[in-house]
Amino acid sequence: MRNLFALLLAALLAMPAFSEAEGPIEWRPEADLPGPISGHLLGNDNGTLIVVAGTNFPVSLFNGGEKEWYSKVYVLEPGAAEWTEALDLGHSVSYGVGISTPDGMVCVGGSDGERNYADVFRLSWRDGKLTRTDLPSLPKPCAMMGAAYLGSSLYVAGGLEDPKATKPLKTFWRLDLSSPEPAWEDLEPWPGRARFLPAAAAQSGSFFLFSGADLIEDGSGEAMREYLTDGFRFTPGKGWTETAPLEKAVVAAPTVAYGQHHILVASGDDGAL
Numbered sequence: 001m002r003n004l005f006a007l008l009l010a011a012l013l014a015m016p017a018f019s020e021a022e023g024p025i026e027w028r029p030e031a032d033l034p035g036p037i038s039g040h041l042l043g044n045d046n047g048t049l050i051v052v053a054g055t056n057f058p059v060s061l062f063n064g065g066e067k068e069w070y071s072k073v074y075v076l077e078p079g080a081a082e083w084t085e086a087l088d089l090g091h092s093v094s095y096g097v098g099i100s101t102p103d104g105m106v107c108v109g110g111s112d113g114e115r116n117y118a119d120v121f122r123l124s125w126r127d128g129k130l131t132r133t134d135l136p137s138l139p140k141p142c143a144m145m146g147a148a149y150l151g152s153s154l155y156v157a158g159g160l161e162d163p164k165a166t167k168p169l170k171t172f173w174r175l176d177l178s179s180p181e182p183a184w185e186d187l188e189p190w191p192g193r194a195r196f197l198p199a200a201a202a203q204s205g206s207f208f209l210f211s212g213a214d215l216i217e218d219g220s221g222e223a224m225r226e227y228l229t230d231g232f233r234f235t236p237g238k239g240w241t242e243t244a245p246l247e248k249a250v251v252a253a254p255t256v257a258y259g260q261h262h263i264l265v266a267s268g269d270d271g272a273l
Contacts, residue, residue, distance in 0.1 A: 039094030043105030049076040086130035097147040109142040116141035146200030152178035170194035190232040199255040227271040
């Protein structure tokens with residue numbers, strides 16, 4: 001069941017943000033993942049689902065288990081009955097972002113539990129082979145950020161610079177993939193609090209940023225999450241405006257544009273548990 005649920009979320013997040021299709025939403029089961037994972041990067045290229053790395057607890061945390069980190073990449077072609085191992089990244093990574101673009105799935109940042117990465121690369125599935133193409137690295141290491149593809153550019157907002165960070169980033173970066181020499185630009189961030197694990201999507205010519213969590217000190221000086229419900233819209237050439245707040249937080253929720261007017265948000269953590 002965990003594998004199936006992960007696949008449903010994978011299918012949601014893998015929907016291209018540049019698609020104009022819109023209609024009734026119907027969930028359907030796909031082939032189970034090779035194993036239960038979380039924190040993986042998700043996307044698609046020409047209808048082929050791509051799942052990158054991830055983590056899990058082979059033995060439950062409540063039974064003394066430790067988190068395992070993975071480095072393999074799997075693909076599921078349309079109509080296939082099972083996943084195919086397509087690539088090994090050479091190092092484990094989780095909690096980055098996978099972004100579907102017309103030229104492939106772009107993987108941004110992430111962590112191996114010891115350090116966060118600034119790596120950015122594109123995965124393209126062509127003629128039964130997965131190809132990796134490196135892109136310019138982020139301005140600094142980052143994981144648990146929000147990101148989306150808008151126009152011809154990648155936008156990345158917030159996140160954590162280090163696995164042990166006590167404050168999230170308030171950074172907003174753009175990479176124009178259509179440029180002959182693409183380079184990351186440091187843009188004015190949203191007019192709100194720093195955050196990590198936000199919901200983000202591109203829709204109707206704008207980049208939307210919702211929810212996420214800030215880190216504040218508890219009574220003993222340890223960092224604890226403060227769940228956010230605010231939202232912001234960035235339109236190139238116009239800047240930021242604040243949207244109506246959400247009814248509850250949707251931290252770490254898979255988020256994708258749907259059709260020409262909607263954004264779908266699947267589940268998320270509201271801090272209630």
